[in-house]
Amino acid sequence: SSCNVAIVGATGAVGETMLKILAERKFPIGTLHVLASERSAGGKIEFGAKKRVVQDLAAFDPAGVDIALFSAGGGVSKEYAPKFAAAGAVVIDNSSAFRYDDDVPLVVSEVNPEQARNRPRGIIANPNCSTMQMLVALAPIHRKVGIERINVATYQSVSGAGRSALEELGRQTAGILNFQDPDPKRFPVQIAFNLIPHIDEFQDNGYTKEEMKLVWETRKILGDDSIQVNPTAVRVPVFYGHSEAVNVETREKITAAQVRELLASAPGVEVVDEPRAGGYPTPVTHASGNDPVYVGRIREDYSHPRAVNLWIVSDNIRKGAALNAVQLAELVWAERTAG
Numbered sequence: 001s002s003c004n005v006a007i008v009g010a011t012g013a014v015g016e017t018m019l020k021i022l023a024e025r026k027f028p029i030g031t032l033h034v035l036a037s038e039r040s041a042g043g044k045i046e047f048g049a050k051k052r053v054v055q056d057l058a059a060f061d062p063a064g065v066d067i068a069l070f071s072a073g074g075g076v077s078k079e080y081a082p083k084f085a086a087a088g089a090v091v092i093d094n095s096s097a098f099r100y101d102d103d104v105p106l107v108v109s110e111v112n113p114e115q116a117r118n119r120p121r122g123i124i125a126n127p128n129c130s131t132m133q134m135l136v137a138l139a140p141i142h143r144k145v146g147i148e149r150i151n152v153a154t155y156q157s158v159s160g161a162g163r164s165a166l167e168e169l170g171r172q173t174a175g176i177l178n179f180q181d182p183d184p185k186r187f188p189v190q191i192a193f194n195l196i197p198h199i200d201e202f203q204d205n206g207y208t209k210e211e212m213k214l215v216w217e218t219r220k221i222l223g224d225d226s227i228q229v230n231p232t233a234v235r236v237p238v239f240y241g242h243s244e245a246v247n248v249e250t251r252e253k254i255t256a257a258q259v260r261e262l263l264a265s266a267p268g269v270e271v272v273d274e275p276r277a278g279g280y281p282t283p284v285t286h287a288s289g290n291d292p293v294y295v296g297r298i299r300e301d302y303s304h305p306r307a308v309n310l311w312i313v314s315d316n317i318r319k320g321a322a323l324n325a326v327q328l329a330e331l332v333w334a335e336r337t338a339g
């Protein structure tokens, strides 16, 4: 049997990649609806060899949709995800609208897939891109020796902020090389040739919301509220692929060699860790356009008796968003077809 799928936000950076990955993985699609705002309704987008006409979400009737993948922002999800669920669809939502609700599971397909089954509201939340790649790499360590505390600094590409952010980095880079004014619009200050220690809104505690997502989501996904997480999230002038410098304090000691061995057989992880020039993953050389979470620079923290350092790199649009959403769709569909 085949699955009727709707992509909400199909014209966006994540939506476009959802379509690409559904085709790559030969997801058994019956009817495919590509939805966006009325701004792009009537336009055409490619799916495999065929073209689909973009429909206006506001005018769309969700009856008959089996699975809906949402990536059109929190406001759109809040308004429309419950309507799709009420019409019988399972909603897989890439926004942060429902992630912290107790009755909405938050699932990384390699880490807590069993939780996707329990979805009383018909909604499964896709984690934030930074949490996603970090936990694909750290969950095996947590299971083996227990994680007490995580110190993480992120180096996040502009694609996480959508198509307009990709355009701003391109335009600014070319413009500055031609002595033009950077004219920041999508980011609060110039992003080309710069770094910005500010992603999402500032919170009362001085952290940004992007940073607090790493705290809240790590605890919810690993099911352990005792894990301490101390993040700094930074936007960098990279198009695709987030990187993270992570220090993990464990309950029991684990050596660098043990971490390497553990991660070598972990699902979704590829270890790239040789102490030579180029023997480590980077967004451009490894992550961009690829599925795995790459881990390198694995070493024991010489300032601490029970801690290791890792460098974690992944394509934020793929594993960080579209790929995990499609993997969740595969889980849901496997349940349905199993009876």
Ligand code: A2P
Pocket (backbone or CB within 6 Å): 008, 009, 010, 011, 012, 013, 014, 015, 035, 036, 037, 038, 039, 040, 041, 057, 058, 071, 072, 073, 076, 161, 162, 163, 164
């Ligand atoms: P549109 O192309 O019509 O603006 P990105 O994160 O790359 O900026 O993409 C955001 C996605 O969400 C786009 O597909 C965009 O469609 C869609 N979108 C934004 N606002 C709405 C809305 N009010 N209704 C439906 N789709 C929306």
